[in-house]
Every structure is written in structure tokens, then in C-alpha cells.
Amino acid sequence: MAALIEFQNVTVKEQQNTILKNVTFSVSKGEKVVIYGKSGSGKTTILTTLLGGHKPLEGVVKYNGIILNRESIHKIRTSIAFIGQEPVLGEGTVENVLLFPFNFRANYPNKPDKNALIESLEKAGLSQSLLNSNVSGISGGEKQRIAIARALLLNKNVFCIDEATSALDSQSAELIVSVFQNKEFTVLSVSHDPRWFNIASRFIKIDNGQIIDDTDDRTKVKM
Amino acid sequence: METIDLSYSSLLIIYALMAIPFIIFFNTGVDLIKTTVIALVRMTIQLTLVGLYLGVLFELNSLLLNITWLVVMLLVANVNIIGSAGLKLRYFFIPAFIGVAVGTGVVVAVFVFIVIQPDPLYDARYLIPIAGMILGNCLKGNVMALERFYHSIHKNEKEFSTYLFMGARLNEAVRPYFKAALKAASSPHVATMATIGIVSLPGMMTGQILGGSFPVVAIKYQIAIMISIFTAMSLSAYLNIRLSLKAGFDDFQNLRREVLK
Numbered sequence: 001m002a003a004l005i006e007f008q009n010v011t012v013k014e015q016q017n018t019i020l021k022n023v024t025f026s027v028s029k030g031e032k033v034v035i036y037g038k039s040g041s042g043k044t045t046i047l048t049t050l051l052g053g054h055k056p057l058e059g060v061v062k063y064n065g066i067i068l069n070r071e072s073i074h075k076i077r078t079s080i081a082f083i084g085q086e087p088v089l090g091e092g093t094v095e096n097v098l099l100f101p102f103n104f105r106a107n108y109p110n111k112p113d114k115n116a117l118i119e120s121l122e123k124a125g126l127s128q129s130l131l132n133s134n135v136s137g138i139s140g141g142e143k144q145r146i147a148i149a150r151a152l153l154l155n156k157n158v159f160c161i162d163e164a165t166s167a168l169d170s171q172s173a174e175l176i177v178s179v180f181q182n183k184e185f186t187v188l189s190v191s192h193d194p195r196w197f198n199i200a201s202r203f204i205k206i207d208n209g210q211i212i213d214d215t216d217d218r219t220k221v222k223m
Numbered sequence: 224m225e226t227i228d229l230s231y232s233s234l235l236i237i238y239a240l241m242a243i244p245f246i247i248f249f250n251t252g253v254d255l256i257k258t259t260v261i262a263l264v265r266m267t268i269q270l271t272l273v274g275l276y277l278g279v280l281f282e283l284n285s286l287l288l289n290i291t292w293l294v295v296m297l298l299v300a301n302v303n304i305i306g307s308a309g310l311k312l313r314y315f316f317i318p319a320f321i322g323v324a325v326g327t328g329v330v331v332a333v334f335v336f337i338v339i340q341p342d343p344l345y346d347a348r349y350l351i352p353i354a355g356m357i358l359g360n361c362l363k364g365n366v367m368a369l370e371r372f373y374h375s376i377h378k379n380e381k382e383f384s385t386y387l388f389m390g391a392r393l394n395e396a397v398r399p400y401f402k403a404a405l406k407a408a409s410s411p412h413v414a415t416m417a418t419i420g421i422v423s424l425p426g427m428m429t430g431q432i433l434g435g436s437f438p439v440v441a442i443k444y445q446i447a448i449m450i451s452i453f454t455a456m457s458l459s460a461y462l463n464i465r466l467s468l469k470a471g472f473d474d475f476q477n478l479r480r481e482v483l484k
Contacts, residue, residue, distance in 0.1 A: 015480070048384070051387075051388045052387070052475035052476070052477070053384050053387075053388070053475070053477060054475075054477075055473060055474065055475055055477070069474070070474035070475070073474070073475050073476070074390075074392065077387060077388055077389075077390055078390040080388075082385070082388040082389075084381070084385060086381065088381060088382045088385040090382075100389075101389040101390060101391075103395075104386075104389060104390050104391040104392070104395050105392065105395065106390035106391075106392070107389070107390050154389070154390075
């Protein structure tokens with residue numbers, strides 16, 4: 001199967017520090033990949049590099065056969081949903097937060113109706129009664145789930161997920177992970193949560209900016 | 224009505240007033256005496272030179288010389304704006320120069336060429352002081368706009384990246400910072416307009432009254448200059464940010480950290 005996401009010898013530097021060094025891997029459509037490794041090893045940078053958060057010093061990043069560059073960056077960003085570790089929700093009610101990305105021209109046509117908002121909240125294990133609550137008054141775990149609900153509303157099939165269940169209780173984390181089991185979804189999840197390992201078919205270990213293990217055999221995974 | 228000239232000996236009395244702040248600084252241990260002396264000397268030299276130069280400028284009243292002086296003022300203003308905003312000159316010099324030149328140029332042209340219509344139109348006596356006042360008063364607003372814009376994106380980089388990752392184009396992702404920067408730059412001017420004449424008597428009006436103008440004439444000029452300053456500041460700050468985006472952000476629309484000092 002043709003690769004949906006490809007990293008070919010990608011090196012990323014930030015202010016003289018090498019964050020990724022010769023990273024090469026590819027991900028097929030529908031694959032669920034867990035990226036794991038020590039903190040500061042470069043896991044998140046893989047996700048943000050795919051989304052153009054860093055410009056590779058060397059190597060090529062491709063999405064659906066298209067090279068990540070100035071011309072393609074916007075198209076690639078609008079094909080992938082990103083869920084960060086610390087959710088950036090902005091201000092206002094939960095409804096405002098969920099609708100925020102639809103203020104951007106690229107997302108205008110897909111503006112969801114109220115039912116879709118409620119459905120996305122429910123998928124993230126949240127009650128529709130939250131819609132009118134102000135985000136400033138809700139808990140960290142709820143914020144993380146709102147960010148997930150918002151990503152689901154964008155109707156993408158490719159997800160870059162960075163420690164999205166780290167602030168969730170066991171039951172909520174289970175529910176969230178199960179949402180991404182959808183076979184249509186391609187998932188790159190940075191996590192140490194065993195629940196992600198349970199649904200994943202690929203396990204990539206990063207250390208010091210380099211891939212030191214890339215396997216589909218979960219028995220070989222060493223945390 | 225003639226202006227009463229200040230003799231050099233009477234000006235010395237004014238200089239002598241400086242003894243009061245110096246005594247206060249000395250007694251309270253405020254470490255500002257040396258800096259103030261340097262500032263005082265600089266002010267005296269700079270204003271003397273400008274006075275001499277303006278005398279020549281008014282005397283010759285040459286179009287080429289007037290334009291040269293305006294360009295010099297713009298260059299100095301530009302360097303000052305970029306440096307004070309905590310940005311590197313080599314990245315922002317051209318966009319900021321265009322922004323300030325167009326922003327102030329349009330307003331100065333309307334004020335001098337259409338409203339006052341001196342003869343000749345480029346009469347240095349009108350063109351130079353009005354352009355100088357507008358430009359000088361735009362400085363702070365432009366510094367604040369650029370400083371607020373770039374440094375708040377830098378400070379909130381995660382938030383800014385999230386907007387881009389959610390599908391925002393660069394102009395959409397910068398919008399909240401753009402709005403905040405323009406508001407920060409404009410608010411002090413709005414406050415000044417709201418309180419002028421009550422809290423303070425503006426310099427231009429006072430100068431004109433001292434120079435022998437009728438208060439009504441001075442007021443009309445003051446209103447015109449206040450509106451011109453506000454318009455020029457808003458336009459130049461807007462253009463400055465808008466035109467600097469190419470220099471401030473890379474191919475992937477991320478903030479180029481190297482542009483910050």
C-alpha cells in the first residue's frame with residue numbers, strides 16, 4: 001500500500017540543537033502508530049514537523065505523495081487534525097471553542113450544526129450541558145476532551161495526537177482511545193499510555209532525535 | 224502681534240531651573256544626574272543644529288532640499304521604530320520604511336497640499352514642521368504596534384501554531400495579535416484626543432498662540448494635527464505590520480525567531 005505519510009532522512013535543528021536526526025519512516029492509510037521514548041527525545045517534533053511547525057534542514061517530508069513545502073503546507077495542514085498535549089482552547093463558551101476553527105476560510109464550508117457539536121462532545125465523553133459553560137471554569141481533563149471533540153468536528157481522517165490522554169481518568173482515556181480505533185483513521189499518537197499501544201499496529205521508539213526501533217511486533221516493545 | 228524673543232541670558236535662567244531636579248536626584252540618590260546632563264547637552268546641540276538647518280531650509284525653500292530632509296527624518300524614524308520594537312533592522316528596514324513613508328506621506332499630503340495649500344505647495348515653513356510633528360508622534364504608536372505584535376506571537380507560539388495547524392492561513396492566524404497590537408498603539412492617542420484641552424494644552428496650539436496666532440486659528444490647526452497624527456499612526460502601524468509579515472515569518476508561516484533581538 002502506498003505510504004500516506006513519509007519522512008525521508010529528515011533532520012530538524014532549532015537554534016543550533018539537532019532535534020531530529022535522519023528520521024526515516026512511512027505510515028500507510030489506516031495505520032495506527034504509537035511514537036514513544038524519553039521526554040525531550042523528539043517525539044512531538046515528528047508530529048509538528050509533519051504539520052510544518054519546523055522546516056527540515058535536510059530530508060523530505062511527504063503527505064499523500066506531496067512534498068511538504070511552501071506551496072503544499074496549507075493543503076497538508078487542512079488534511080490533518082492535531083491534538084496537542086496542552087490544549088489551546090482560547091476564551092468563551094465551550095460552543096465558541098468548538099466552532100473556533102470554523103472561523104478560518106479553509107473550514108467555513110464544514111461548519112457543524114448544533115447536533116454535530118453535541119455528537120462530538122458525546123464521543124469525547126462529555127455532556128451537551130457543557131456547551132454553554134465557560135472554558136475558564138472547567139477542569140484540565142475536560143479541556144483535553146474538548147480539544148479532542150474539536151479535532152473530531154474537523155472531519156479529518158488523519159490525526160496527530162500528542163499525549164492527549166495524559167490528563168484523563170482511566171475510563172475517559174479508554175473511551176477516547178476507542179474513538180480512534182475507527183479503521184478509516186490514520187493515527188500518529190505520541191504516548192506512553194498502554195491503551196494506545198493496545199490499538200496500535202506500529203511502534204516507533206525515539207531516542208535523542210533518532211528512531212531506534214520501528215516494529216509491528218508489540219511483544220518487542222520496551223518502554 | 225510679535226513673539227517676545229528669549230534672550231540668551233534669559234534662556235540661561237531656564238537652564239538654571241535644572242538645578243532643582245539635580246538637587247532632588249542628588250538628595251534622594253536617584254542615579255540620573257549624568258544621564259540627564261548628557262540628554263540636556265544633546266537636546267541643546269540637536270535643537271541648535273535643527274534651528275540653523277531649518278533657517279537655511281526656509282530661506283532656500285527648495286523642493287529637492289525639502290524632500291531630502293523628509294527622507295532623512297523618515298530614515299531616522301524607521302531605525303528608531305525597529306530598534307525600539309526589539310526587532311532586527313536588516314529584516315524590517317524596507318517594509319517599515321514603506322509603511323511609515325506611505326502612512327505619514329498620505330496624511331501630510333492631504334494636510335499640506337489640499338487643506339493648507341501654501342504657495343509654493345512644498346513651502347518648507349509648512350511642509351517640514353507638519354511632517355515632523357506627524358512623524359514624531361507616530362513613532363511611539365508604531366513601536367508599540369510592532370513590539371506587541373511580534374513579541375506576543377513569540378510569547379504565545381503554541382497558540383499561534385495551533386491556529387495554523389487548524390487550517391488558518393497566515394493572515395488568519397495573526398489576526399488576534401494584529402488586533403491587539405493596533406489597539407495598544409491607538410488607545411493612548413484616543414485617550415489624548417478625549418482629554419486634550421482639559422488635562423493639557425497641546426504644544427502646537429500653545430506655540431501658535433505664543434507666536435501671535437488667534438486662539439481660533441490655533442485650535443483649528445490643533446484639531447487638524449490631532450486627526451492627522453491619529454490617521455497617520457493607524458495607517459502606518461497597519462501597513463508596518465502587514466508589510467512585515469513576509470520578513471517576520473518563514474515559508475511555513477512560522478515566526479522567524481532570528482528577527483527578534
